[in-house]
Amino acid sequence: MIRFENVGLRYGMGPEVLRDVSFHIPARSFQFLTGPSGAGKTSLLRLLFMALKPTRGLINVFGKDIATLDRSELPLLRRRIGVVFQDFRLLDHMTTYENVALPLRVRGKEEAAYRAEVEELLQWVGLGERMGVLPPVLSGGEKQRAAIARALIDQPEILLADEPTGNVDPPLARRLLRLFAELNRSGTAVIIATHDLTLMEQVNARRMILDHGRLDIYE
Numbered sequence: 001m002i003r004f005e006n007v008g009l010r011y012g013m014g015p016e017v018l019r020d021v022s023f024h025i026p027a028r029s030f031q032f033l034t035g036p037s038g039a040g041k042t043s044l045l046r047l048l049f050m051a052l053k054p055t056r057g058l059i060n061v062f063g064k065d066i067a068t069l070d071r072s073e074l075p076l077l078r079r080r081i082g083v084v085f086q087d088f089r090l091l092d093h094m095t096t097y098e099n100v101a102l103p104l105r106v107r108g109k110e111e112a113a114y115r116a117e118v119e120e121l122l123q124w125v126g127l128g129e130r131m132g133v134l135p136p137v138l139s140g141g142e143k144q145r146a147a148i149a150r151a152l153i154d155q156p157e158i159l160l161a162d163e164p165t166g167n168v169d170p171p172l173a174r175r176l177l178r179l180f181a182e183l184n185r186s187g188t189a190v191i192i193a194t195h196d197l198t199l200m201e202q203v204n205a206r207r208m209i210l211d212h213g214r215l216d217i218y219e
């Protein structure tokens with residue numbers, strides 16, 4: 001679904017933070033993206049989400065070469081990718097329910113058409129009792145799950161999550177991992193950027209390991 005060939009990235013005149021990165025994300029696959037702090041994980045996720053363009057190399061997303069992509073095509077492609085950002089990016093003046101429903105509302109869907117779906121997803125991530133609460137009142141782990149629900153509401157084909165267990169205790173981290181595994185079994189490809197070795201040991205998944213901008217893959 002996504003293919004990188006000899007991708008390089010530098011910010012401004014700085015050094016290359018990604019070098020000759022080549023890989024393929026197959027449909028329905030599950031992978032961890034790992035490596036030391038500063039290795040380029042977040043940068044790689046931003047390339048995957050088309051929030052950045054590579055300095056060199058080829059990126060193909062759902063069959064489209066992003067170098068020649070028309071800007072108007074970007075929103076449609078992005079809709080097929082769900083993202084959980086490290087800092088959640090929840091809107092503080094909207095309830096948890098409204099935050100999760102926002103991607104659908106922005107697309108002009110009527111609330112009657114999505115209310116049950118949003119509620120069901122919030123139940124699934126364990127926030128059934130917290131729907132009417134504003135994000136500042138949520139705990140770190142609850143915000144994490146709200147961000148996951150918002151990333152999933154549009155049924156993406158790929159889920160990208162940047163350190164999704166960075167703010168939660170080990171039992172909740174295991175629970176989130178089970179949610180990701182269940183999501184993956186239902187057909188979504190999952191890419192989780194993490195430092196958390198114990199998390200990675202719990203799933204037999206592909207490991208993409210970045211070090212100083214270079215990528216190694218262990219199947």
Ligand SMILES: Nc1ncnc2c1ncn2[C@@H]1O[C@H](COP(=O)(O)OP(=O)(O)OP(=O)(O)O)[C@@H](O)[C@H]1O
Binds near residue numbers: 011014017037040
């Ligand atoms: N917007 C930016 N401008 C300039 N340099 C950047 C920018 N974003 C990241 N970098 C640099 O690129 C390198 C890779 O950063 P990145 O955030 O991708 O690493 P990371 O593996 O996600 O790190 P961490 O695990 O600490 O989140 C770092 O040297 C960082 O300083």
